[in-house]
Amino acid sequence: MKAISIENISKKYILNHKKKKFQNLKESISGFLGELFTSKDEEEIKEVFWALQNVSFDIEQGDRIGIVGSNGAGKSTLLKILSRITEPTNGQVKVNGRMASLLEVGTGFHPDLTGRENIFLNGAILGMKQQEIKRQFDEIVSFAGIEKFLDTPVKRYSSGMYVRLGFAIAAHLEPEILIVDEVLAVGDSEFQKKCLGKMKDVSSSGRTILFVSHNSTAIQGLCNKAAFLQKGNLVKYGEVGEVLHDYMTSISKFQLQQNWETPDNAPGNDQVRIKNIEVIPEFVNGSKNIDVRTPMKINIEFWNMLESAHLNLSIFLYNMTGECVFNVGSQAKTFSKGLITGILEIPANFLNDGSYYISAMIVKDTADPIYFMEDAISFDVADWREGTNWYGKWPGAVRPINISVKTWKVDGLI
């Protein structure tokens, strides 16, 4: 059964650009007096902006839909239309079932009211009946962990308590369709874990979830389908892995290869010139983008213009913050003039997720760097994990899964 069917939704905004009209006080005064008697519309330039254009897709009951897209793609506009905060310019949406939307935690909290009073206020605003709130009151309080502060005005709450209380109320809404916007961006990691766990519970009970997040790991773990929006258009809708792949590819500004045909324009100097430098991933398990499971090769080719030079190749891997993750070098060998190839193999299950940059250095006589090519290529390692309910950022410069931690029982006494 269809829970939501979105039919040709468009949303138009009209932007007014005001020219800076007056440069000085005299102009301002005369201009202002002039404006009193004339229409000032001429000074404004109107621009039509389509936040969404002809977006259509159907959501089946029980689907968990992730909505992805870069900033300004129309995700929030779509959620606002679905949660009825703003109307579409064209098209219509049919919604079947009780819907609750959570665009912000703690909507309508009044700072002067106590936690107890705000639970009733916020619950009612989100669409709960007073009876339902009373029934779930204790559960909400213990989920938020604010038992001691129930009768304290929420303005004295720490921001963490505030967010926890807000989410706790929303989590107990029990709607058939839940719309969630980026709530995971707030709160500490422990709380994020709790939120995702709660959302998983909700989804396993057969309810429909729409979830907007920049955390593709969370979307991967929680959703079965995804919609990819770009500049107000629906680019792809379907199985979550495929959509995320398209999305990741579209946002990756990474350069997997740099190649030069002749030594004349290639980077380098009169001793060595780079011909080719590239990352060659070996995709396994049917994935189409580099993730933490993907083994890859770094291939570097360079022209050596020196006779019988004692050379070695040194490769640096940097992470996004510019820290060097490792630096490895080849054995120094004596080469005559010609094309030289070097290959570095990065094993599977070694790098953490994130963006990486490769720099290459050619060293003569094991001590004298003759050419250093900085940030030659870059690549992005996507996250992938299983057997965990944790969707936050995995810490560490590397993630060597094969280095295992073993546990066993040594004693029966406690």
Added chain:
Amino acid sequence: MERNEVVIKAGKSALNYWREVWRQRELFWIIGKRDVMVRYKQTVLGVAWGVIRPLMTALVMVFAFGKIAKLDQDSSIPYMLVVIPGVIIWLFFSQSLSQISNSIVGNGNLVSKVYFPRIIIPFSSLLVGLLDAIIAFLIFFVFCIYYQFFPSWQILLAPIFLILAYLAAFGSGLFASVLNVKYRDIAQIIPFVVQFGYFISPVAYSSERVKNEWWYPIYNLNPVAGAIDGMRWCLLGDFAKFNWPSFISLLIFVIISVLFSIWFFRKNENSFVDHL
């Protein structure tokens, strides 16, 4: 669990809208109750302010108009009793007007984050003023006992004038609340209107004093004058005349302004979020 298909598209039917208002009527109490609770939070005297405000207003008026301007000399009943009906209506009207006109902007965080029929917000501001009006009525009864004045049967009609005063505030305040979303100038104008409105309404004197002036018909167009005259007639009985011209102009004002404002509000409520 109710199973109903909701269609979201540009422009909804009026019937569905009012049905939804009815379905969410609980929210009216919740938001109204919130405004009442918030009002006296972190005050030492708390609800006592609800007594102090009308009492002080009435005392000052009795002093200024009764003693200094010596209007109490041709009053056959204690001047305090003449002033209180005016104070009840005036405080109720002015407070409701300022609350309603600021209601959408003041609850902008709700309007931009959750959906419910927006008209519930201005409408729920009724409760705050109503509570104060009830307290002011109690003060009136205390003074009745003190002066041994016995109100006549008309006092049963007093709620009608309270409702009419509210509707007058609702009609004008609702219109202002819509404009206020786009033009915050309204937030500047309203306190000003409240301030001078007091001088052109018969708050601290009976409108009979001015009935022989040539501008009296224009004076009667003021809806607050109609409500105060009516309230005074209810509370004082034979000591105040029922003022038909001002009553009729009040009725006309209420009908036109409420209908127009609701139409205007409905027309604009879906674009609130784009301007807040």
